[in-house]
Amino acid sequence: QSAVAYMVVVALLEKLIFHDRCLELSDQIFQGYITKYFTMPFPYFVLPAGRFVQHTLLQLAIVVPAWTLLSWWIPEWCPPPKDALHAFWSVSLVLTGSLCFLLFYFTLHALAFWLDVVWTTLVMARMLALFCGGMILPPMLMPESVQAAFAWTFPWWTIAMPVQLAAGGMGAEQAAQLWLQGLATLSVWMLVLIAIAATVWSRGRRRYAGSGM
Numbered sequence: 759q760s761a762v763a764y765m766v767v768v769a770l771l772e773k774l775i776f777h778d779r780c781l782e783l784s785d786q787i788f789q790g791y792i793t794k795y796f797t798m799p800f801p802y803f804v805l806p807a808g809r810f811v812q813h814t815l816l817q818l819a820i821v822v823p824a825w826t827l828l829s830w831w832i833p834e835w836c837p838p839p840k841d842a843l844h845a846f847w848s849v850s851l852v853l854t855g856s857l858c859f860l861l862f863y864f865t866l867h868a869l870a871f872w873l874d875v876v877w878t879t880l881v882m883a884r885m886l887a888l889f890c891g892g893m894i895l896p897p898m899l900m901p902e903s904v905q906a907a908f909a910w911t912f913p914w915w916t917i918a919m920p921v922q923l924a925a926g927g928m929g930a931e932q933a934a935q936l937w938l939q940g941l942a943t944l945s946v947w948m949l950v951l952i953a954i955a956a957t958v959w960s961r962g963r964r965r966y967a968g969s970g971m
Contacts, residue, residue, distance in 0.1 A: 761896045766836045767921045768893055770825050773817045774852050775916060776860040778884060780809055783867035784876045787966070796963070803864070803959075810860050814853060840926025847937040848924035854944045855916025859887070861951035862912075868955070871962025892918030912947040915940040 783806070786792040795802050829838035839845035866883055870876050888894050891913030897905055908914040919940050923933055 761898060763835055763837055763925075764896045764898070764921055766828070767825075767924065768896075768917060770821050770828075770836075771848070771852050771917060771920060772893060773821050774814065774849070775856045776810055776813055776863065778863040778866065778880045780813055781806055781863055781867050783864065784870035784880075787868075787870040787962075792966070803955075806860060806864055810857065814856065837925060839924040844924055844926045844933065847933065848920040851915055851920040851923070851937065851940045851944065852917070854941065854948070855912055855920075858912040858916065858944060858947050858951055861948065861955050862887070865951065865955045865958050868958045868962050871958075871966055887913045890914055891916055892921075897922070910943075912944055912951075915943050 783792070786795070795805070798804075825836070825838070828836035839848060862883070863880070866876060866880050869879065873879070885894075890908050890911045892900075892908070893913075897918050900908075908918070919936060922928075923937060926933070928936075
């Protein structure tokens with residue numbers, strides 16, 4: 759798989775990943791009207807979860823036709839998935855990793871309970887996640903030691919490995935093992951991020967003194 763083909767597929771799959779700009783939590787905290795959501799009969803996180811579902815369905819409706827068209831038009835630059843199973847393995851990792859990104863960005867937005875500005879933190883965190891996920895520099899250009907280190911992070915299993923799985927450049931047994939390893943890694947990260955997000959939210963809400971609307 760060439761670096762060009764890798765980056766083209768990355769550009770498509772990256773659209774499926776939840777973006778920090780899809781959340782308004784920090785703005786709601788700064789402007790003081792987050793308090794009106796505290797009286798809802800369901801947890802606040804239901805709102806970001808709904809935004810996540812909306813974002814995922816919309817982007818799937820865009821990415822699937824775009825990938826199909828580009829793989830037919832320029833297959834050397836935008837190769838199609840090896841088969842339906844490899845496509846499932848790839849997309850399932852991307853969507854699971856996207857949920858990790860939602861929790862990650864939710865936590866960073868919630869830092870607005872303590873900070874006056876979170877935009878810089880979000881930008882730096884996003885750039886670091888993009889680099890660890892192989893979205894800026896293709897894995898084939900990275901030293902093996904760097905790839906091994908990034909394999910412990912959830913961005914790596916959200917983009918770098920799904921792109922390689924979709925290409926089908928490895929045996930079916932090895933691909934299945936990598937898929938299971940990716941799901942296990944992302945599941946652990948998800949549990950950790952849920953605990954962190956819940957802690958930051960609960961403590962931030964207790965100290966919040968916004969005027970509300």
